[in-house]
Amino acid sequence: MYIAETVKELTDFLEQERTAGKTIGFVPTMGALHAGHASLVSRSVKENDITVVSIFVNPTQFNDKNDLANYPRTLEADAQLLERIGVDYVFAPNAEEIYPEPDTRYFDYPPITSVMEGPRRPGHFNGVCQIVSKLFDIVKPHRAYFGEKDFQQIAVVRAMIEELHIPVELCPCPIVREESGLALSSRNTLLTGEERKLAVNISRILFISVDYAQNHSVKETHDFVVNTLNALNRLDVEYFEIVNACTLQNVTAWTDATEIQGCITVYCGKKPIRLIDNIKYKG
Template sequence: MKLFTAKNELGAYISEIRNQGRSIGFVPTMGALHQGHVSLIKKARQENDIVVCSIFVNPLQFNNTEDLKKYPRTLTEDLTILEPAGCDAVFYPKVGEMYPDEVTEKYTFNHLDKVMEGKFRPGHFDGVAVVVNRLFNMVLPHRAYFGLKDYQQIAIVKSMMLQTGSTVELVPCPIIREVDGLAMSSRNVRLSPEARNLAPFIYQTLQWGKQQLGTASPAEVTKKVIDRFKLHPEFEPEYFEIVDSETLLPVETFDSSNPPMACIAVWLDQVRLIDNLVYEA
């Protein structure tokens, strides 16, 4: 497995691969890898000749400097995970390599970057779009793999790709969960043992909300879910919304043409956790 820190060295490698007519699958990450990331690497391995993974904690997508500071950085462990998973090359740039000059790219997402995550993390999705587009231009992948836990992020990346005319095939991949249902996340390692034991309640509540379909409207389910969290003060819900899976706008009924999606962000033990579940009967 090759490790690149400079984009010109990565570029030479990518040119060689493409000149050989081989396909490239790309998995962009911020490191602190877990089995969710491994599932993306394995999927890319099945569908491409070469698999490239990037590890870059992107400062542009952190609206909270404390969150950026605390984000786990575990390069040595990450590399030991990637090679057996089937990764061929890792791109591990420093901030100056990705952003040598002032960032000037601008994208328009209409409402997509203003709802849910966008409402609570201003500027976050601008940073996501900038870094993903730059990585696409460096790695030149045929396919790129993203986990569905960050559902809104996928919508943003799709929009950015339309705006840039990207020909990369975006491959959304299922959420990978711990045995107790907690969605795998790099942030989970920051939970205390006590909080980690409580954390599966998030997914349990998403499932509980889905069981209300047929007897309650989306607005009623939303209220019931928030009320359920109020019984557990260790959790601080930031939002719970049932939205159209295409537009990401709230639905008034469960009969929308696109499957409704329940999306949630919760603070637990000073760690922000997100999850989602399709609310289709």
């Protein structure tokens, strides 16, 4: 496995691989890797001749400077994990390498970006599109792998791929959960032991709500999830939206769409950690 820190290093290597006719799979990450990332990487290794993983904490997608500063960075451990899985190239640039000058491009894909994370994290999806488009241009992968925990992000990246006519296959991958049901996230490392036990309630209530929804309306299901979680000390639901899985627009009845997803963001703990999750209701 080779770790490249500059664009030139990586592109020189990958040009040789492409010339040899090899397929390239790509997994963009911000590091602090866990079993969820490993599942994406393992799939890429299985489906492609060459796998590239980027590790870059992208400053343009953070609208909270403290969140950026506190984001876990574990490059050495990440590299060891990726080598064990069989990754060929790790791209670990610094910010100056990716942004030698400010990226002034603006990406917006309403109505997908007008809901949920969009208004609550101004500039976040613009930053995501800036970095992902840059990385696609550098790596030029045949396939790119994204985790479904970031359900809205996949929809945004898909819209960007279509707009820019990027020749890459987008490969969504299922959420990986701890045995407790908690969705794996790099932010979980910021939770105390007690907070982690508390956070398990997020997925627990979502799973219960799938059965609840069989005999209750969309509104009743929504209120059940929000009220049950908010009743627990040090859990605070920022939003819970039950949406058309394709358009991400709210549904008011279970017959409104063939695919329906519930997307949630919850603050957990004394120094609140923002956790996201989602669950399929239909489709």
